[in-house]
Amino acid sequence: MYRYDEFDATFVRQRVAQFSDQVERRLRGEITEDEFRPLRLMNGVYLQLHAYMLRIAIPYGTLSSTQMRRLAHIARTYDKGFGHFTTRQNLQFNWPALKDVPAILAELAEVEMHAIQTSGNCIRNVTADHFAGAAFDEADDPRPYAEILRQWSSLHPEFSFLPRKFKIAVTGAAHDRAAIRLHDIGLEVKRGDDGGIGFAVHVGGGQGRTPMIAREINPFVPEADILAYVDAILRVYNLFGRRDNKFKARIKILVHETGIDELRRLVEEEFAQIRGGVLGLPAEEAERIRAYFAPPAFTARPAASARLDAARAGNPALDRFSRQNLHRHKTPGYTSLTISLKPIGGIPGDASADQMDAVAAIAERWAFSEIRVSHEQNLILPHLALDDVPEVFAALAEAGLATANAGAITDIIACPGLDYCALANARSIPLASALSERFGAPDRQDEIGPLSIKISGCINACGHHHVGHIGILGVDRKGEEFYQISLGGNPDESASIGDIIGPGFFADGVVDAVETVVDTYLKLRTSPGETFLAAYRRLGEAPFKEALYGA
Amino acid sequence: MLEILTANRLSDGDVVYRTAAGDWVDTIDDAELIDDTDQLTVAVAAAQADVKASRVLDVAPIAVETAEGHIVPKRLRERIRAFGPTVKSDHRPGAV
Numbered sequence: 001m002y003r004y005d006e007f008d009a010t011f012v013r014q015r016v017a018q019f020s021d022q023v024e025r026r027l028r029g030e031i032t033e034d035e036f037r038p039l040r041l042m043n044g045v046y047l048q049l050h051a052y053m054l055r056i057a058i059p060y061g062t063l064s065s066t067q068m069r070r071l072a073h074i075a076r077t078y079d080k081g082f083g084h085f086t087t088r089q090n091l092q093f094n095w096p097a098l099k100d101v102p103a104i105l106a107e108l109a110e111v112e113m114h115a116i117q118t119s120g121n122c123i124r125n126v127t128a129d130h131f132a133g134a135a136f137d138e139a140d141d142p143r144p145y146a147e148i149l150r151q152w153s154s155l156h157p158e159f160s161f162l163p164r165k166f167k168i169a170v171t172g173a174a175h176d177r178a179a180i181r182l183h184d185i186g187l188e189v190k191r192g193d194d195g196g197i198g199f200a201v202h203v204g205g206g207q208g209r210t211p212m213i214a215r216e217i218n219p220f221v222p223e224a225d226i227l228a229y230v231d232a233i234l235r236v237y238n239l240f241g242r243r244d245n246k247f248k249a250r251i252k253i254l255v256h257e258t259g260i261d262e263l264r265r266l267v268e269e270e271f272a273q274i275r276g277g278v279l280g281l282p283a284e285e286a287e288r289i290r291a292y293f294a295p296p297a298f299t300a301r302p303a304a305s306a307r308l309d310a311a312r313a314g315n316p317a318l319d320r321f322s323r324q325n326l327h328r329h330k331t332p333g334y335t336s337l338t339i340s341l342k343p344i345g346g347i348p349g350d351a352s353a354d355q356m357d358a359v360a361a362i363a364e365r366w367a368f369s370e371i372r373v374s375h376e377q378n379l380i381l382p383h384l385a386l387d388d389v390p391e392v393f394a395a396l397a398e399a400g401l402a403t404a405n406a407g408a409i410t411d412i413i414a415c416p417g418l419d420y421c422a423l424a425n426a427r428s429i430p431l432a433s434a435l436s437e438r439f440g441a442p443d444r445q446d447e448i449g450p451l452s453i454k455i456s457g458c459i460n461a462c463g464h465h466h467v468g469h470i471g472i473l474g475v476d477r478k479g480e481e482f483y484q485i486s487l488g489g490n491p492d493e494s495a496s497i498g499d500i501i502g503p504g505f506f507a508d509g510v511v512d513a514v515e516t517v518v519d520t521y522l523k524l525r526t527s528p529g530e531t532f533l534a535a536y537r538r539l540g541e542a543p544f545k546e547a548l549y550g551a
Numbered sequence: 552m553l554e555i556l557t558a559n560r561l562s563d564g565d566v567v568y569r570t571a572a573g574d575w576v577d578t579i580d581d582a583e584l585i586d587d588t589d590q591l592t593v594a595v596a597a598a599q600a601d602v603k604a605s606r607v608l609d610v611a612p613i614a615v616e617t618a619e620g621h622i623v624p625k626r627l628r629e630r631i632r633a634f635g636p637t638v639k640s641d642h643r644p645g646a647v
Contacts, residue, residue, distance in 0.1 A: 027562060029605035047608065049632050052564035097563035347638050418628060419636035427631075429638045479626060 001064055001370065002147050002292045004112045011155065012109045015116060019043045020102035027099060044115025045101055048422050054093045054101060055118040056108060060128035060146040060170070061089035061373040065360040068371055070111045072356035078104050083356065085341060085349040087413055087464055088167075089127050089373045090118060094420055116154065121162045123153035123234070127169045129178045130374035133293060134336045134382040136328040138172035140189045140197055144290040145226065146170045148281065152227055159234050163241035164249035166234070167206075179375060179491035181205045181214040182467060184251045185233060190220060197223040197286075203233060203263070204255030207461035211497045212252040215260040217267060223286055225271075228279040232270035236263065296368035296383055301333025305386035318393050320442060321404040326389070335386050337367075338406035339379040339396060344440035345433050348414045349377035358399035366392050375464075377413055378406065409451040409518070410436040413464050417457030417474065418481075424457035426474025426481035426507075431455055434511050439518070448518060451532040454489070467491040469532050470514060471498040483510040487517065487544055488536045499541055502549050513548060520547040553615050554591060555582035555622065556598050557632065558607035566632045567607060569598055575607055579622050579633045584615070 004012070019039070026036045040046075044055040056071070063071075071091060075083045078100045079093045086092055096104060108114055117125050126146040133141040149168055153159065159166070169183040180186025186202035198220040205214030221229045237251045240258070255263055312319040327336040339359060341349050351359070363371050363381055366388045372380035384392060396402040405411045412435060415421065417428030432455055439445060454468030458475075465471035467489040475482050482504050489498030505513045518532075520543055525535045536544070556569040567575040568582035576582075585591045591612060598610040614625040624630050631637060 026605065032605075033561075033602070033608055047559060047564055049628070050564070050566055050635070051559075099562050345639065419631060419638050427637065429636075433639055481627065 001062060002059075002143075002289070008112070008151075009109075012112075012114045012116075015043070015114065016102065016105045016109050019105060023098060023102050038120070040098075040101075041119040042116070043101070043105065044118040045096075045098065046119065046422075048094070048416075048420050049418075050420065051095045052098050052101070053420070054096045054104060054115060055086070056091045056093070056113060056115050057118050057125040058090050058113075058373050059150050060126055060132065060143050061130050061375075062132075062143060063371040063373065064111075065364040065369040065371065067111045067113055068356050068360040068363070070107060070113070072353040072360065074104055074107060075353040075356065082350055082352045084347075084416065085351065085373050085377050085379070087375050087377060087415070087462055088118075088125065089130070089375055090125060091373070092416075094416075120160075121164050121166075122160050123149075123156065123162075123166045123168065126150050126153070127167070127178060127183075127375060129171045129173060129176075130372040130376075130378075130380045131177060131327055131336050131382060132172055132372075133295065134327075134329050134334075135173055135177075136330045137175055138189070138330070139174075139191050140172050141290070141293050142170040142172035142178075142187070142189050143293050144286065145187065145189065145199070147289055147292070148227065148286070149230065152231075152279075159238065162234070162238055163243045164246070164251075166237070166251070168230070174493060176491070176493040176495075177374075179464075179467065179495075181493070181495040182207055182211075182464075182491055183214065184237075185230060186214050187226070187230075192220060192222070199223075199226050199229075201229060201233075204252040204260070205495075206250050206252040207464060207466045208250070209247060209459045209461075210250075210252065211461070211466040212256065213495045213497065214252075215255060217260065217264050224281050224283065225275055227281050228274050228277065229267075229271055231274060231279050232267045235270050236266045240266070295331070296370070298331045298334060298383070299385075301385060301387070303332040305333065305389070307387045308389050311390040315390075317397075317402075317404070318390060321393055321402060322389060324404040324408060325406040326386075329383070331383075333386055335384055335389065337381045337384050337389065337392065338374070339381065339401050340403040340405050340411065341378050341401075342405055342411050342436065343400065343403050344405075344410060345437045347429050348412050348432050351379070355399050355401055358395070358401065362392055362395050362399075376411065378411070404442070405445060407450050407452075408445045409439045409448045409453060410445060412436060412453045412455065413468070414455040415457050415463035417455075417463075421457060423460060424474070425476040426457050426483065428455040428457040428463055428474060431472065431474070431483070431507070431510065435514060438511050438515060447522065447528075449528065449531055451518070451521075453514065464491065465489070466497045467495065468498060469536070470517060472510065472514075475504070477504070477506075481507045483507065485510070485513060485517070485548075487541060488533065490533055501541055502545055516547050517544055520544050552586065553617070554585050554612045555579070555615050556585075556594055556610060557582075557613050557629070558598065558602075558610045560607055561605055569594065573597055575601070579624075580620075582615075582622060584617070584622065585612075 202214035367381040414432035456463035486498030571583040
C-alpha cells in the first residue's frame with residue numbers, strides 16, 4: 001500500500017490544525033455559517049437531516065487493517081457505532097458532532113487518512129477497480145496511477161474552483177468494474193504494441209439529472225504523458241465549462257455541447273503546450289510509486305485448492321458462498337473475496353464498529369492486512385489463499401458478514417435517501433430492505449442470477465439508478481414517495497443508461513412492480529444462462545411494459 | 552395552518568425545536584405551536600437572531616398537526632427529522 005511521505009503527512013497535519021482553528025472560531029461565533037460552510041465542506045463535513053455527516057476519503061478504495069480499526073474506533077467513540085460505505089468507495093459517518101470533528105480528523109491523520117476532496121468543486125477522491133492488483137484479467141494495477149493522480153490533484157490550486165465537481169476513475173482491466181464511462185474522466189490502463197503502459201482516456205460520463213456515457217477522447221496516451229493529458233482536459237474544462245448554470249456545469253455538458261471532436265482538438269492543442277514539461281511522468285517516478293503497490297509475498301500454490309473443495313463438498317453454505325463471493329485472482333491458489341454489506345433485509349453499505357474490527361482482524365490474519373471498498377458498497381479481501389476460505393467464511397459468519405450474494409439481485413446499491421440526506425425526496429434504504437427480503441431466498445436468487453438493482457432517493461443519482469439493470473429513482477409526488485423504474489442500465493464496458501419503463505409507482509406498489517419485471521424476465525429468457533441484461537437487450541422494453549401496465 | 556420552528560443545533564447538528572420561551576430543545580412536543588402569521592413573523596425573527604448568535608442553523612417553519620396530545624409534522628421529511636431514520640437495524644439504538 002501507499003505510505004505517506006513527509007510531504008503528505010505535513011499537509012494533512014497542517015490541514016487538521018487549520019480546520020480545528022476554524023471550527024473553534026465557528027463555535028465561538030467569530031465566523032458566520034456562510035463563511036464557514038465552504039471551509040467545512042472542504043473537510044468533508046456536510047449538514048444532513050439529523051446531524052452533521054463526515055465523509056472520509058478512502059483513495060481508490062484501499063484500506064489497511066490499521067485504518068479499518070481506526071474507523072471502527074471513531075464509529076464507537078464519536079458516532080453511533082456504525083459507518084456507511086458509499087458508492088464513491090468512501091466512508092460516511094452519519095452522526096458526528098461538529099465540536100468532535102477536529103479530534104476525528106486528528107485520529108484519521110495518525111493513520112494516513114483525511115476528508116479532503118470529498119466535497120466541493122475540485123477533483124474528488126480518485127476511484128478504481130476494487131479487484132485492482134488482484135484480478136486475473138488486468139493489464140496492470142491501476143492503483144499506482146490513481147495514487148499519482150491523487151498526488152497531482154490534492155489541493156491543486158488551479159483546479160480547486162472548477163465549474164463543478166470532477167470525478168476520475170481508473171481501471172486496469174478491459175472488463176470495467178470501476179464504471180469509468182460514468183465518470184468525468186475514465187482511464188483504462190492498457191499495454192501498447194511494445195508492451196509499454198498507456199491509457200485509453202474517456203471523458204464526459206456522468207449520472208445525475210443528465211446521465212451520459214463518456215466518449216473516448218484518446219485511445220492510447222503513453223504513461224509518461226498521462227498527467228499532462230489529464231491536466232490539458234482539466235484546463236479546457238476549467239476555461240470552457242459552464243459556470244452560469246449549476247445543472248449544466250459538469251464536463252459531460254461541455255462534451256455534449258461542444259462535440260467530442262472539437263473538444264479533442266482543444267485538449268490536443270493544450271496538451272501540445274504542456275507535453276514534456278513539468279507534468280511529464282518519469283519512468284523512475286512511476287516505478288517508485290508502483291513499488292508501494294507491489295504484490296504481497298504470495299507462496300507457490302496449486303491453482304485449485306483440494307482443501308477448499310473438500311470443505312465445500314461438506315458444507316452447502318460455504319459452497320454457495322464460494323460460488324457467489326469469490327473472484328478469480330491472477331496468482332494461482334489465491335482469490336479475491338467479497339464481504340457483502342448487504343445482509344438480507346439490511347442496510348446496503350452499513351457496517352458496525354464490531355464488524356469493521358472483525359474485518360480488520362480477518363484481513364490481518366489471512367489476507368495481508370489489505371481491504372478494499374467497492375463502489376457497489378461491499379468490502380473486498382483482494383488477496384486470500386483459497387485454502388483459507390473455509391476459516392475466513394466461518395469468521396465472517398460469526399460477525400454477521402457471510403451473506404452469499406455478491407452480484408446477485410439482493411446485492412443492491414442504495415443511497416442514504418430521505419432517511420439521512422438533506423437532498424433526498426424519497427427513501428431508498430427501506431425499499432432496498434423490502435426488495436432484499438422479497439428476493440432473499442437463496443433458491444430464488446440463484447434462479448434469477450446476476451441482476452443489479454440500484455436505488456437513488458433523488459435525481460443526483462448517488463445510488464447509480466441510471467446504470468442499474470433495474471434502476472429505481474425516488475421522487476416526491478405531491479408529498480408522497482413515488483418511484484420511477486428504469487431497465488437496461490449497465491456500468492461496465494458495454495455501458496448503457498436505463499430506459500424509464502413507464503409511469504412510476506407509489507411505495508406500496510414498487511416491490512411488486514420489480515417482481516413483475518423479474519418474473520417477466522424469467523419467463524422470457526432463452527435459458528438460465530441468458531442474464532437479465534442480455535434478455536432485456538434482446539427483447540427491448542415492450543414485454544416488460546406490457547407486464548407492468550397491460551397491453 | 553399550525554406551524555412550529557425547527558433548526559439544527561450548531562455544535563452537534565442535532566434537530567431542535569423552538570419553545571415558547573425561546574429555547575431550542577430536542578423534543579418536538581415542547582415546541583411552540585403557532586397558528587398566527589404575526590406570531591410566526593416574530594418567532595422567526597427571534598430564531599434568526601439565534602442563527603446570528605451561532606446557536607442554531609437552517610431555521611425553518613414546518614407545518615404540523617396534533618394527534619393525541621403530540622405534535623406530528625405533516626411532511627415525511629420532517630417526521631423523519633423528528634423521530635429518526637425509518638431504517639431497520641440491529642446496530643442502531645433508537646431507530647424506529
